[in-house]
Amino acid sequence: MDIITQKTKNTKRYLPHELKTRIHAVEMYRNCGDIGYVCRKYHISRTSLWRWNKKYDGSKESLEDKSHRPLSKHPKEHTETEIKWIKDLIKRNPHITLNEIWYKLKINKGYTIKLASLYRVLRKIGYYNNPEIKGTSKKHNQNIIHQQR
Secondary structure (H helix, E strand, O other): OOHHHHHHHHOOOOOOOOHHHHHHHHHHHHHHOOHHHHHHHHOOOHHHHHHHHHHOOOOHHHHOOOOOOOOOOOOOOOOHHHHHHHHHHHHHOOOOOHHHHHHHHHHHHOOOOOHHHHHHHHHHHOHHHOOOOOOOOHHHHHHHHHHHO
């Protein structure tokens, strides 16, 4: 292995500290009070130590990494009724295109979400993976090309 690939292999953008290191650093800071010494010893920043100290309540669960996923849904996310409208339109007309679905929803139901978001929902519910629907899957399109030859 040459030196360049070895250097790039070991570099990470974010190196998380182990839970054991966090606990020992906070306990040492609380015992000695010298933040500079603790930060040098454990190779951590002052802000990380302050953040951990504030969160630490004596249990190791308090310093574990938490999920970064938001607790609430996005305000412009499709509602269950909008997804039901989309599925009903597809069920009534299985060969309907993306633009036709969007236009019918906009005119008939007052749908205000953009076309790209509708495309993502159709992909999520599996509309574009259905080989029986004309033009919605690669498998169907390949079959048409082979039939024309």
